[in-house]
Structures are given as C-alpha cells and as structure tokens.
Amino acid sequence: MSSSSSRAEQILHSVFGYPAFRGEQQAIVEHVAGGGDALVLMPTGGGKSLCYQIPALLRDGCAVVVSPLIALMQDQVDALRQLGVEAAFLNSSLDALEQREVEKRFARGELKLLYVAPERLLTERCLDLIERTPVALFAIDEAHCVSQWGHDFRREYRELTLLHERFPQIPRIALTATADAPTRREIVERLALESAHQFVASFDRPNIRYRVVEKDDARRQLKDFLAAHRGESGIVYCLSRRKVEDTAEWLAGEGFDALPYHAGMEAVLRARNQQRFLREDGLVMVATIAFGMGIDKPDVRFVAHLDLPKSMEGYYQETGRAGRDGLPSDAWLCYGLGDVVTLAQFIAQSEAGEERKRVERRKLDELLGYAETTACRRQRLLAYFGETLAEPCGNCDNCLDPPETWDATVTAQKALSCVYRTGQRYGVAHLTAVLRGETDERIQSLGHHQLSTFGIGADLDKQQWRGVFRQLVATGLLTPDEEGYGTLRLTQASRAVLRGEQAVHLRRQADRAGRRAKRQTARGERARAVLDIAPHEAPRWDALRELRARLAKEQGVPAYVIFHDATLLAMLRERPQTLSALGAISGVGERKLERYGESFLAELTS
Template sequence: MSSSALHILQSVFGYPAFRGEQQAIIEHVASGGDALVLMPTGGGKSLCYQIPALLRDGCAIVVSPLIALMQDQVDALRQLGVEAAFLNSSLDAQAQREVERRFADGALKLLYVAPERLLTERCLDLIARTPVSLFAIDEAHCVSQWGHDFRPEYRALTILHERFPAIPRIALTATADAPTRREIVERLALESARQFVASFDRPNICYRVAEKDDARRQLKDFLVAHKGASGIVYCLSRRKVEDTADWLVEQGVAALPYHAGMDAAMRARNQQRFLREEGFVMVATIAFGMGIDKPDVRFVAHMDLPKSMEGYYQETGRAGRDGLPADAWLCYGLGDVVTLAQFIAQSESGEERKRVERRKLDELLGYAETTACRRQRLLAYFGETLPKPCGNCDNCLEPPETWDASVVAQKALSCVYRTGQRYGVTHLTAVLRGEADDRIRSLRHDELSTFGVGADLDKQQWRGVFRQLVATGLLTPDEEGYGTLRLTASSRDVLRGEKSVLLRRQADSAGRRAKRQKVRTERTRASLDIAPHEAALWDALRDLRARLAKEQGVPAYVIFHDATLLSMLRERPQTLSALGAISGVGERKLERYGEVFLGELAASANV
C-alpha cells in the first residue's frame, strides 16, 4: 500500500515525499478506516483523500462548501490527468445530467458536491446505485455552532454514516480548537474515527500587529513591500470594503471589492479575477475566503480586529499556501474592541453564545497585545506548545519595549470612576490632560482630582493606554453602543496598588517607523531570493505560465506553483528527466509542458 501511495504521489502529483502524517492518514483511509484530520492550510490536506480515492475502487464523494473551490480543485486534478468533476448550481441541467451519467458509469475518480445537493434524495439515490470509494468532508469545522463558518446543512451529513456505514469517511479542517473538534466528532458520528492532529504552525508566515493610527497610511506603507503581489485586505463592514478598494485603486493598486451585499454576478467576477489573474488585491469582508485554493497569496492584511482566534488563524492562513514567505498584518485600535463588544451584546444570540464570543474576543485581544512571541501565543490557543520563540513575528524581530504603567493605569481607572463610568476615551483623555473645553466645564469635570494629572502623555499615548487596559481586562466597553468604558472586578487591585501593570510602549517617531518599513521592505524583497540577474528569467517563466493558463481558462497556479517555478529558476534543468525531478512536476505536466518550459530556460541561457 505504501509503495503504491508513494508512486501516485510522485508520478501523478509530482512530489518526492510525503509530509508529516500524510502517509499514515492515506494508508488508514485507503484501507477503509474513518479519520478526522486537522492540518494547517497549505499542509497538503487534499492529498489525504485524493490519493486514497485513486487507490480505492469507485468514485470519491468530496463535500465542499464553495463553488469556486470545487472548480479550482477539479481544474487542478484534470491537469494531472485525474478524472474529476463537480455538481453544483453553476452547471446547467444538461451539464448536470452529463456529470451524473459519468459518475454512474464509473468514469470519475472524484466528484465534488455541495452539502445542500448531497442531501437531496436524488443525489443520495444516485450514490446508493454507484460504487463509492470514500466520503471526504472538507471544511469540517462548518458543523460547529460555535465556529465562525457555521453551516447548518453540515449537521445533516451524519446521514452518510447512517445510509452508507461501510464507506470510509474522512473529515478535514484547518481550524478547530478542542471544543470544535469534540463537536465535529459528535455531529458527524466519528467517535470511532482515528484522529490525526498535525502542527498548526505556519512557519513561513510572518505575523505583525500594528496599533491603529492612520490606518490607510499604515496600509499603504505595508503594501510598499508587496507591490504587484496577490493579497487580501479584510475589513469589518461592507461600506469600508468598498471605500478601501476605491482608495487603493486611486493609489495605483489593482484592488477589487468583495462582500455579501454585492450583486452576485459582480462578486463572482471579482473572485474569478483574483483567483485566475496575478497581482490583484481583494478587499473583502469575511464573506470571502473559506476554502480559497490560491497558493500564491503573499499577504493578508486586517484593517479591523477579527472576531476570534479561529477566524484570524483561518483568514491569515490564506497567505503563503505554497510554503513561500508571506505576511499577516493586523491593524487595530480600541474602536474595534468597542464595536465587536457591541456586536456581541446586541446580537440575538443566547447568553451562552454571547459568553463564548466574549471569551473568544478576549483571547484575540490577548494575542494582539502580547509582548511575547505571537506564534507561541497563537499555537497555544489551539493546544500546541512551541518550545522557543519563532523568530518570524514582529515581537521576535523587533522586541517591544515595556514599561511599568502602574501609576498611569491608576490615573486612568480613577478618571473612569470619578466621571461616573459614562464616557469614552476622547473625553477621558481630555480630562486627564487638563483640557478644559465647554463640555468639561459644564460637567464640572475640571474640578475632579484627576483633571490634568495625565498632562505628561499625549493623546495617542493615552489612547494606547486605554486600549491595553481594555485588552488586559482592567476596563470593559459598555454594551449599549455608546463607546463608554467601565471598571471591572480586576480594577480594584490596581487602584489599591496591590497589582502592578506592565504595558507595551507606544509607537515610535515617524523616522523610526520609516526605518522599520525599510527593514520590512528589504526582508520581503529578499524573501524569494530573486537576484537581479535572475529577474528576467523569473518574469519570463511567470509570463509563460500565465499565457498557458489563459489559453486553458484556468488559474496560473494550476499550471505550476511559484515554488515549482523557483526550483526551475534555481536548478535550470536542461532535460525532461531533470525537469521531472522538480517538486510539483508530475508525469502528465511533464508531458504537457516540459518542452515549452525547457525551451524558455534554454533561451535565457543563450541571452
């Protein structure tokens, strides 16, 4: 079995060896066992069901939640010579009947189906009459009511176990904490399934968090290092998505908007352009992205705080699926915390749901404000221990300065108390700085003992102090929607001087920021190791790939990933056998594209 699986890996997919637990998973499923697989995005989850599908008799049914993902997976498999198809609403009636006929005739090895269609009696009856090798349930976290991508129809997938108990099932996800894993097992009746939990670490992603100052300027500075690269910018609201996309276009960035309120046809066109063309930046709400199978996304930027660590991990995980260096950048401020707290309070969810969501928000705030290694904090949330700091996050690369802010915290908390716990950061800062405007005088807040006691800090510094006091649980935003701050039970110990407060020092001067941006830019340019004398060939290989992809109507990465092109650039193969030894070049792709890529490499050698 292992030799057969390895042969398929090398000859069909073009990879020299299995990674992590891939081989164990494949052998278990191929021999008829059920499995729950937790593996990070880019870790090779799809191979864990695609190879067993090729090893076993019959056709594998892959449950997938998104049309775009199905199409990309099928395009990629067909490039490899694998008979695959999908059934979804993008097909007209005649095309659907043709796919069903091929499935019934045994002409397919993999069939991708949306959960809604799979649950219809027509589809279930078709499956009952046709040999099926296995069921693969992708994005299995959608079954969890506590998850960020809950899909009610996923709950009904237990019918697969009830109707077809002899057919092995493999459930896969890249995002699931311990409670979500338990719910997947329970809801999908996978109690007897073997669980494979790979490391959640994505070492190629550099994690950075910036305190929100001038968010658009900060985004523009960040994008300098990613000029011409594909990336995703997440915003919390639809309006902000459209405004940010328009502004980026004005700045000369090829940006496209995406949110659930857009016309469906326009949304689909923008997604297709992002997936199939190179160099576009997608500005989107979290409505965009689940299952996006684009390997060359070089960055993911968040202009607002996500709702949970799971959401943040999954969204940032869309960067660097090809294993090459990528950046995850989060820009957030106290306003984000207030907004999300209000969303939770004003939702129609029950108290248990609100309690879970508040806990998830607190975990994310702790990550955003930590002065320790961010990767260690992120992995710890998923129950994984990283023995030492990663060396590839902002806190490792540029260790933050901390300071004893116990007295400053006492001033801030006392001001909140003495003003009646009814005001927001702007008013509190004005009181602390001794700014006696008409409103402060009318409220007689200029007579308070805290008036002017914080004149030594500027407005930005106070904003940072209040943000960190909220993040550490010493203050909490009100739940009525007015942005005011209140004390918590933990505040008492600080006010009494029984607990010290250590905070991150605020942003540096513009000159220091410019220096850091220069370091980031140089790091990103060097990350792919494209030397000046290699640039022409690199561009030529990418242009050739783009032409081939356009001719066939498929994304460029379906031809070859960037990592494969980099290997060609480095190794300069001169024969088909040498080219075939490069990772990502299987037998079918070597047959289809070998001569033309060798020709491009030879032409560059003669220049």
C-alpha cells in the same frame, strides 16, 4: 514496505509530482485507503487534499467530496484534470443538461472524484444516485462548518451524519485547518466520528511573518505595508461592506490593482471579481470574511486586516490564506480600541443566547491577548490550539523587534480612577482630555475640571493615553459598554490595581518620530524580495511566469493550476537541462511533464 504504501508513493510521484509525503500524510492515506474513518486537522497549505485524493485513486469506485464553495470545487477539479485525474463537480453553476451528464459519468464509473455541495448531497436524488454507484469514500472538507461555535457555521453540515447512517460501510474522512478543542469535540459528535482515528498535525505556519500595529491613520499604514508588496497577490480584510468598497476604490486610485468582494454585491460581479483574483497575478482583493474559505490560490503573498477579526480561529483561518505554497508571506493586523468597542457591541446586540455571547466574548478576549502580547506571537497563537512551541519563532514582530515594556501601575491607577470619578459614562477622548487637563465647554459644564483626576496625566500625549486605554481593555481592567456609546467601565479585576495590590506592565508606545523612521525603513525594504530572487534572475523568472500565464489563459484555468510559484522557483534555481531532470522537480509529475515539459525546458535552456 507494504503494497499499499508502495502504490501510494507511486501515485504521489507519478500523478502529483511530489518526492515524498509530509508529516502524517502517508499514515492518513494508508488508514483511509484501508477503509478507516479519520478526522484530519492540518494547517492550510499542509496538503489536506492529498489525504483523500490519493485514497480515492487507490480504492475502487468514486470518492464523493463535500465542499462548501463553488470556487473551491472548480479549482480542485481544474487541478485534478491537469494531472490526468477524471474529476467533476455538481453545483448550481451547471445547467440541467450539464448536471445530467455529470450524473451519468458518475453512474458509469468514469469519475474518480466528484465534488458536491452539502445542500445537493442531502437531496434524495443525489443520495439515490450514490446508493446505485460504487463509492470509494466520503470526504467532508472544511469540517469546522459543523460547529455552532465556529466562525463558518453551515447548518447543512449538521445533517451530514446521515452519511454514516445510510452508508455505514463507506469510509469517511473529515478535514479542517481550524478547530480548537471544543470545535473538535463537536465535529466528532455531529458527524458520528467517535471511532475515527484523529490525526492532528502542527498548526504552525513558519513561512508566515506575523505583525500587529496600533491603528494610527490606517490608510496610510496600509499603503506603507503594501508598498513592499507591489505586483503580488494579497487580501485586505475589512469588517464592513461599506469599508470594503471605499478601501478598494481608494487603493485603485493609489495605483494598486484592487477589487472589492462582499456578500451584498451583485452575485455576477462578486463571482467575476473572485475569478479574476484566482486567475490573475498581482491583484489585491479587499473583502469581508465572506471571501476566502476554501480559496485554493497558493501564491497569496500577504493577508492584511484593517479591522480586528472576531476570534483566534477566524484570524488563523484568514491569515492562513497567505503562503499556501510554503514561500515567505506576511500577515499584518492594524487595530485600535474602536475595533474592540465595535466587536463588543456586535456581541452584546446580537440575538444569540447568553451562552453563545459568553463564548464569543471569551474568543474576543483571547484575540486581544494575542494582539497585545509582548511575547512571541506564534507561541501565543499555537498555544490557543493546544500546541507548544518550545522556542520563540524568530519570525514575528515581537521576536524581530522586541517591544519595550514599562511599569505603568501609577498611570493605570490614574486612568481607572478617572473612569470611576467621571461616572463610568465616557469614552477615551473625553477621559484623555480630563487626564491631560484640557478645558473645553463640555468639561466645564460637567464640572470635570474640578475632579481630583483633572490634569494628573499631562505627562502623556493623546496618542500615548489612547494606547494605555487600549491595553487596559485588552488586559481586562476596563470593558467597553454594551449599549453602543463607546464608554468604558471598570471591571472586577481593576479593584486590585486601584488598591495598589497588583502591578501593571504595558507595552511602551513608540513616539511619532520613531514610527516615521520605521515606516521609512519598511518602504525601503521592498518585501525583502519575498521570494529572494536576485536581480540577474529576474528576467528568467518573469519569462517563466509569462509562459505559465499564457498557457493558463489558453485553457481558462488559474496560473497556479499549471505550476505553483514554488515549482517555478525550483526550476529557476536548479536550471534543469533535460526533460528527465525537469520531471524530478517537485510539483511537475508525469502528465504535466508530458504537456508542458518542452515549453518550459526551452525557456530554461534559452
């Protein structure tokens, strides 16, 4: 074993309290510590931060970490200080006096890691300070922000190639959890990382259970889902600010500790809500996608989407905020045809160029394919990022409860023919009424009761027709209009179906009685006791969490900064009786053992 490997492992054990590196962590650490550039693609919860934090402790000087969010910087610095590592951040949360003090500590060589926002880093004041100070490395976190095709584009990230131009001798490591092949190529090009070694870990998050449900009374469906997660931290994503506020208010009225978060809120309230979510257990954050990037909370047990995300990257990034500690977690998506229509209209009505619109439509189509697949969802998700999962995962809804499919060729022909004969000018509600032979004033005034498709679909109810139309859109046989009226039009692909040249197989819709039975079962499961804590273990588990919460409150830091749930769970199961045994548990480390060992040991041995 080389001396650098030995030192890296020693730091991993003594400082961070982990028994061994995971995956390619060690190779990345040794490469960067040796002065090499790196592009690291690793899933959320995969341990990306260690890939630059340990090289920072191995190399001379201070590591400068480019981070896009104030909350993320604060969390990272709090966690490092708990471990005895000298770290600080420079951002707008500090007043002028505090900023000067951080700059002085940096210049005196008293820091090992300094977190900086890209906007501040690019100022001449900051660049001059870096030129006068020994720097160990540059770490560019959330590197996908550089891509104009990405879901979190930040213009300032495009200018970070300046680091390579101005400081070519300082190694750089760019890290992200979400980047498809085009985004990856753009990161390399924009950050001048052509010569960097690329480390691509598996994107698989096996602890996350993926589930997609058809939208049918979304609030009731969300309440049923959350009933199995009471007392647990989680995020509910909504598409609009108004829906965020309405949903948070409704959930609070239903007895959930829920808070709203979106970019239109007053900054002070938004920051307060985010701080509460990070520092309290069991809080539900209802948010737009403005919330989440870089959120370091490891014990988020669920992520629920009440609306369809905009892309597979966005979906993966957002669901990836669940279960960062590796413990069982849920990703739940509730969507309907209305979501597809809304997002298609957003794309059509945006001011982006045609090339950008084509890319966004392709990304939406990929996500629709994922939502409607009858195969393993994890295989479909990983395939999008160029990764093959040899066997079905066994931990998604399609694996656990395989959907029934049926030959819907004739039904599809009826639907497509009805769209054509009504002039491709109407939405699902009107088309369904025509197919089911319902007579009302509008249908008669339009003469649609005289069409050959009138009444030919009376064998299906409204809910079933809604599912058929949704799946026909998802499979590309119909497309929503781009003017905002929710009408459906035929596509080029629909011709083969109408001519009888192509068969159509769709997922069978569960009847209402079946859906009610499934809801009752879900209510009774109680989160499958997500952490698998037996009734006789519950009092000690609660006591450990209460001790952690008290220590965290005394220091003004999030509870997980003291110990992750995974570390508490290991304590609960292994029941160490000595400080030495407690120190051997993953996530403890020398500094935390020194600070908290006696308190937790007393709780464990009482």
